Amino acid sequence: MKTNWRFMKNFALSVSGCAVLVMGFQNCGKMQSSHSLKDASSNGDNGPSMNAAATPFECKTETEPAPIAMRRLTKVEYVNTMKSLLRTQAASDQTAILAGLAPLIDAIPEDSGAKFSRTDSKIDQQHISAYFYVADRLGALLTASDTRAKNFFGTCAGVADLSVACLNQFLTGFATKIYRRPLSTAEADGLRANFGAFEAGTRNAALIARMFTSPRFLMLVEDAGTDISPTLLQISPYELASRLSYHILSNMPDDELMAAAANGSLMQDAVLKAQIDRLLSGANLAAAQSSVAEFYSQWLGLNQLAVPETAMGAKYTAFANGATLTKASMAQEIQDMVYYYTFTQNGTFNDLLVSPFSFAKSADLASIYGVTPWNGNPSQMVRMPAGERSGLLTRAAFLVNGSSDTNPVKRGLMVRQAILCDVIPAPPASIANQVRVPEPDPNLTTRQRFEHKTSPALCMGCHQNINPLGFALESFDALGRYRVAEKIFDDNGTFIGERRVDPIVQPLITHDDTRTSSNAVQFNQILADSGKAQKCFVQQYFNFTYRQPADIQADGCALEDLRQNLSGPEGSLRKALNSVPLSRAFKLKKLN
């Protein structure tokens, strides 16, 4: 999402230069929905290609899923796994060990996938060096006392090199947790030999470092599946346990999951379903919610929210008129909204798009909406003022612009790209430095200024699909406050005019949907009705789950299965969440 936001910012800045940079927008005629290539290519005209509303993903049962490459643990997963493996230590030792590791763990690069950080699968020298030295230090810390050594290796251990029997006990015991499955005979033999090769008196620490530097620990290695075809495996129960646990909790499998893997029952749908339910509730709920929050935050760019800086100048001061907002309060609202419809209510994706409730707990955000703060009690929901706003897109998190003026192109791009998964070609880099946002004009609304700048026919190749989605939200100012008229200030903060806003648009959510919306509530309903946002969500959640872009052809069945669980007759957010690990694709590994 980070990249998209950056792109949108540049793109939005470039808008006013459109008239003289028309060539850069000609490619908009090829704009496609990333999940509807077939539909798009069949349109046969030069306009933007957007699929029909609720077209299913094409599921060919004979098609094998796209290959998934082995991946490393994300930094979050790595840290969570470390913490889990240290739970056998005394609380004070856990704290001390983690404190000792902290500077070394900090050196692990932050994940930076194109949209979702967990899709970052690169392994560079910074990663390997950091892993190595963390492991090395961990070995020293865990063997600093007999107590720590016993709590790690087993009661037979101490600071002195492990005896043969104790080493064997460890290799069939706690080592299983580190590798997330029992060690093969060859692996155990190898580690025994490794142990013997280390310098006497330091073998325990070296063995720990050795195991925590292993690809078996650092990567999700899947090499024990059962052949379905020469190129397709059903992953092993232990591999399924890891996929499941890292997907839902961003952490290693717990004992119960490992036990279900050990007896093979995890491969049974009923058991798997029960485990999914368990991982999404009770003591695991917070971790599961955190993973869900990670998805929404990165999908919707909540970690990149534009918030006005404190010293924006006289114009902003006049515009804000005392209103303030924080990133935290805006992001918290979206998180609360998602949790409410996913974990509290069996809500649908459409609920997210058209929800009439405010989830603003902070006074500043509630004030923006003109409601009282929500106390978090599901039975005391706070309704938004009637007819003003509904759903995700009318939340401050999506409306703030970091200035006193709205930018409808930026908003439109966000909807078109993030919510609808339409692909809009990037403008040439040469545009960026030549254009400016249209200057304020006391006689024109923001919409009118942007319409004027993007009016040339070749500009409209793109902007006919971008602008309406932004104009539909012009009933909200740059702080997300509802408005019927736009107040215009000069740079000194002097009020120079007021113009009635016009949110009436033909959103063209899909190419063949010519309905018109008169306000944001109607606009969001059209969006929800289209089924296109649902497909986009499906595609995004697939990418998040499998940590790589979906292959529309090969992954069609998994995508359609998820779509049905999300927006089918019985679909819901929770059902979609639960259904992903239950899908056939989640248990498969394509070899080539």
Add this chain to the structure above:
Amino acid sequence: MIYNRQTRRQFLRAGGTVLALPFLTSLWPRSAWGQTPGDKRFIAVWGPYGGYNAADLYPTYAASTPTQLASHTIYSSPLTLSPQLGSISKIYSAALNPFLAKLNVIEGLDCPLDFTHGENTFLGHYKWVRGADGPDQLPYPDVPSIDQFLAYHPKFYPTAPAARSINGFDGWQASSRMKQKTPGNFASGTTALGTDSSPTAVFNKLFGPNTPALPNGTPTGPTPQQLNQKTMVDQVLGEINSLKNNRKISSADKVKLDNFATEMHELQQKLNQAAQQMPQVYTCVKPANPNMSGAVTTTLNDPDRKRYFDLYTSVVAAGIKCGRTKMVTMYGGYFDVEGSNQIYGDPWHQWGHDGKTSNVATTLRWGVENIYAPLLAKLNVEEANGQTFLDNSIVVYGNDNSKIHKSWSRPILTAGSAGGYLKTGMYVDYRQRGVTCPYMYYATGEAAHEMYPGIIYNQFLVTVLQAMGLQPSDYEQPGVIGYSGVSLLNNNTGDLGMQYKGAHVHAKVINDAGKVLPLLVLG
């Protein structure tokens, strides 16, 4: 205590600055060490009885590249892992996988003697063997076993080491190794050698109060942690290679693993670069007294037996690394893990007679996994110039018997190249496939591993002697082919040399007994 055996330079670290100071190696007397980096060492681990199924011992594929000798065609192939087993064989288990490129599996080495048991023949003493009713004297020259010949040869030990040899673990009537009564004098005859029966006994012999002091060096060499770090990176790289061989690893996975390995290699270079600022040779670490003074006996339970061998091989490895000895031979029947703990009697011996090959395979595998492979790991530590102690050694794992009471096609597994003398990573089959000899042929029922006559075991002994730096003139005697000799004078059943020479086996096999092993010697 940590000692630098040989230091090219020392670096002092102060205030974050690395200051290089030259260090004169001559400051330390070479005699204090008794060896220099790259010295050759010989280590043998062997047991009695045989009785295994050869298919459990040798690779699952047939050596396939033919080479024509004067006598017959032999075959060789690169040594690879069985895809089914994930190891060389059932007996040569996955514990050996990290050393695959440093091993040789040799088939078809015939010890052309008739004896009931011949543990001392493993190291080349052919005169006295065990017959059915006690010691038998065969018409062979009374030479010491090669370990003892080397241990007293000035080319092997220019100066006296702390211990000329370590002789474990136990011996049959103390005759597993034979020493010359007057070293260097073949006419003096031989005498049986005692046994260093416990880890503590070995420790005392190598590092005890009656051994020369280790030199007083400033401990500025790599710390054990630094040594472990380098070892660890090597191990992880080995693991990655092993992982890539799994059929269920996709091509996309392999890209990731290659990526992982590339970065590990870079890390390795960094560690090496750091190490270049340290002494370039291994730093001797004097081990603690293992405090295990008992011999390996029938009373040891399995964990204690494993501990015994771990301690024994650890002290031995430390002794080699610290230059306290270069000769270690370890013979014994205590690999048995099946519970009887008998020394030489049942069950192993009986298994051989009863054809319980699976039990024997388990026993031999136990020896691989608890003695041989751990020892290789302990020696596979860089000594100097990128070469490990293992690289500079020959470490043998074998049996004096193949089938029970038979010493044809004696099983030999080697590790190390003696500093580049041996080619490694080979599976060599010296047998004359399809040719049977009525006096020596013992039908095994294993089509791929029938005991067809191969080449004389003496060639292996000669190869070891030359690998350790000796020339034929250093050990050959008039009228004796090679080292131990091949008797052609007696054609009674007590000496199969004549039959071996007979119509069924080309005479050139006999005549080659003084030559080094074909295909395996680089020179």
